[in-house]
Amino acid sequence: MAIQNRLIEYRDGDVVLEGMLAWDDDISGPRPGILVSHAWSGRSDYEGGKANGLAGLGYAAFCLDLYGKGVRGSGPEENSSLMQPFLDDRAMLQKRLLLSLATMREQEEVDAAKTAAMGFCFGGLCVLDIARTGEHLAGVVSVHGLFSAPGNTAGNRIKASVLLLHGWDDPMATPGDAMALSKELTAMGADWQLHAYGNTMHAFSNPAANDIASGTVYDATADRRSWIAAQNFFAELFE
Numbered sequence: 217m218a219i220q221n222r223l224i225e226y227r228d229g230d231v232v233l234e235g236m237l238a239w240d241d242d243i244s245g246p247r248p249g250i251l252v253s254h255a256w257s258g259r260s261d262y263e264g265g266k267a268n269g270l271a272g273l274g275y276a277a278f279c280l281d282l283y284g285k286g287v288r289g290s291g292p293e294e295n296s297s298l299m300q301p302f303l304d305d306r307a308m309l310q311k312r313l314l315l316s317l318a319t320m321r322e323q324e325e326v327d328a329a330k331t332a333a334m335g336f337c338f339g340g341l342c343v344l345d346i347a348r349t350g351e352h353l354a355g356v357v358s359v360h361g362l363f364s365a366p367g368n369t370a371g372n373r374i375k376a377s378v379l380l381l382h383g384w385d386d387p388m389a390t391p392g393d394a395m396a397l398s399k400e401l402t403a404m405g406a407d408w409q410l411h412a413y414g415n416t417m418h419a420f421s422n423p424a425a426n427d428i429a430s431g432t433v434y435d436a437t438a439d440r441r442s443w444i445a446a447q448n449f450f451a452e453l454f455e
Contacts, residue, residue: 218242219271221264224278225285226319228312234285235259235316238267239276239325248354248454249326251317252279253335253342255422256299257289262422263336270334273447276325280316282309282342292430299338306345306366313346317353330354330454332376334446335361337419344397345369347376347406354453357381357446360418363389363397374406379449381442383416387431411445413438 222237236259239247250270254263259281267277282302289295302309321328333356335343340361347356348369355377378401382394394410401408419425419432421439426432 219268221268224319224323226315228315232285233281233283233312233316235281235319236264236267236279237276237320237323237325238264238271238279240271240274243274246325246327247274247276248330248332248450249276249278249320249323249328250450251320251331251333251343251346252277253313253316253333253339254279254282255337255339255419256295258283258287258295258298260288262424263339266334266336269443270450273450275450276320276323278316278320278323278326280313280320282312282316303364307368309342310345310349310366310368313342314349314351317346317351332356332450332453335359336421338362344378347374347378348372348404350375352376355379355449357449359421359442359446360386361389363393365396365400369404372404374401374404374408376406377449377453378406378408379445380408380410381445382410382412383418383420383435383438384412384414385416385431386418388418411442413441 270277331353333343340358343356350372357379359381416438417433420435425434
């Protein structure tokens with residue numbers, strides 16, 4: 217197995233974006249593509265590691281870039297300032313997400329007819345928004361994602377299967393938020409499932425998360441279980 221990475225520039229108007237594709241070059245021909253959506257700090261080695269892991273499972277994984285080539289947050293205040301405009305304008309967010317998905321589908325290693333998405337924290341909200349637009353893709357996986365509805369997709373039908381991998385004690389996505397999302401997904405006709413991990417907070421899959429005060433804490437057990445659940449989900453989508 218030889219995992220390869222390629223940086224890919226693409227544009228949203230005047231904004232230059234730079235994503236990263238990961239694939240195993242021991243596999244010949246196009247294979248299912250999985251879009252990987254980053255957390256609030258921007259595309260990082262964390263998402264790159266997840267993409268390489270997916271490539272090792274036989275997929276082509278594309279780490280998207282929402283903020284712009286080389287733009288990264290250095291801490292909570294800067295991260296929030298980068299993320300907030302997209303939370304304030306979900307149509308703008310959805311446009312850039314769909315552009316990223318289209319860019320992934322253009323790559324020769326990707327079977328454009330077999331695509332899915334996976335996102336972490338803010339990225340979890342992002343992949344849910346892709347599904348909410350009614351876009352045709354096999355499924356989306358939200359890992360300790362944010363659940364707030366965008367306000368511009370009511371009445372759409374969700375075509376993608378949805379997997380929510382969620383820490384039940386996540387202060388950024390409360391049990392009440394989970395119930396509201398369940399009603400939203402059901403109303404939109406989604407095939408959805410929720411895996412909730414008890415005694416587990418936000419960012420549980422990120423080994424660097426260790427801030428109890430803000431509710432972001434790594435949990436090795438939830439990390440392992442969620443990765444297995446995601447693998448099983450993708451295998452079912454693309455069997």
